Amino acid sequence: MRLKFASYNIHKAVGLDRRRDPDRVLAVLHEIDADIIALQECDRRFGRRESVLPRARIEDSPFRPVGLSVRPGSLGWHGNTFLVKKDIEVLHVEPLPLPTLEPRGAVRIDIVKDGRKVRAIGMHLDLSGFRRRHQGEAVISHLAKCDGDCPTVVMGDTNEWSATGGVLRTFRGDWQSLDCGPSFPTRRPLARLDRIFATHDWSCEESGVHHSLLASRASDHLPVWAKLSLDS
Numbered sequence: 001m002r003l004k005f006a007s008y009n010i011h012k013a014v015g016l017d018r019r020r021d022p023d024r025v026l027a028v029l030h031e032i033d034a035d036i037i038a039l040q041e042c043d044r045r046f047g048r049r050e051s052v053l054p055r056a057r058i059e060d061s062p063f064r065p066v067g068l069s070v071r072p073g074s075l076g077w078h079g080n081t082f083l084v085k086k087d088i089e090v091l092h093v094e095p096l097p098l099p100t101l102e103p104r105g106a107v108r109i110d111i112v113k114d115g116r117k118v119r120a121i122g123m124h125l126d127l128s129g130f131r132r133r134h135q136g137e138a139v140i141s142h143l144a145k146c147d148g149d150c151p152t153v154v155m156g157d158t159n160e161w162s163a164t165g166g167v168l169r170t171f172r173g174d175w176q177s178l179d180c181g182p183s184f185p186t187r188r189p190l191a192r193l194d195r196i197f198a199t200h201d202w203s204c205e206e207s208g209v210h211h212s213l214l215a216s217r218a219s220d221h222l223p224v225w226a227k228l229s230l231d232s
Contacts, residue, residue, distance in 0.1 A: 038122025078105030136170035
């Protein structure tokens with residue numbers, strides 16, 4: 001069984017030209033063509049925190065949003081959500097509060113594809129290194145309390161500039177950190193802020209950063225992706 005995972009901080013759909021253009025973001029998601037996509041900054045930060053991606057436009061695409069229903073009009077939890085291909089069954093969706101001073105959070109989904117149960121967490125971590133470590137530990141602690149072990153992927157904007165330290169130390173041992181490449185800033189990617197971690201159940205066939213003409217303008221981050229497979 002093979003799945004393509006992707007993580008994308010869409011910067012509230014505001015591109016480098018300072019225009020909010022949800023259609024441009026959706027076009028980038030079409031280019032990536034992942035099965036499971038973790039989005040960050042998918043809602044406006046203030047007021048009613050409405051989604052920056054119209055649900056009707058998403059429904060016209062190959063994807064559908066998972067049903068969080070935390071706030072009317074919002075797509076995610078503190079800007080975090082998942083889009084999944086329409087042939088994927090979603091068993092469980094849960095927002096995860098993280099220890100933080102900033103409006104940060106994570107979202108967990110359990111899905112079924114080809115008869116296999118898979119778990120994924122999308123997250124957006126703090127700018128503070130101290131808080132990031134606590135947030136990574138909170139994610140690991142939550143997974144340890146989940147019912148039943150299953151192949152798991154954790155991904156998102158870690159805000160971690162270190163190549164080996166900080167929150168990356170949390171995802172060692174039982175985790176493999178996939179080498180996607182630098183994704184920030186868009187104009188000249190230098191930092192590997194956007195990360196994908198996977199349990200050792202998975203084999204990584206390919207991973208990378210999606211760098212197209214549209215992606216280079218749609219957000220201040222580039223999307224990262226990984227093609228993963230499970231043995232039968």
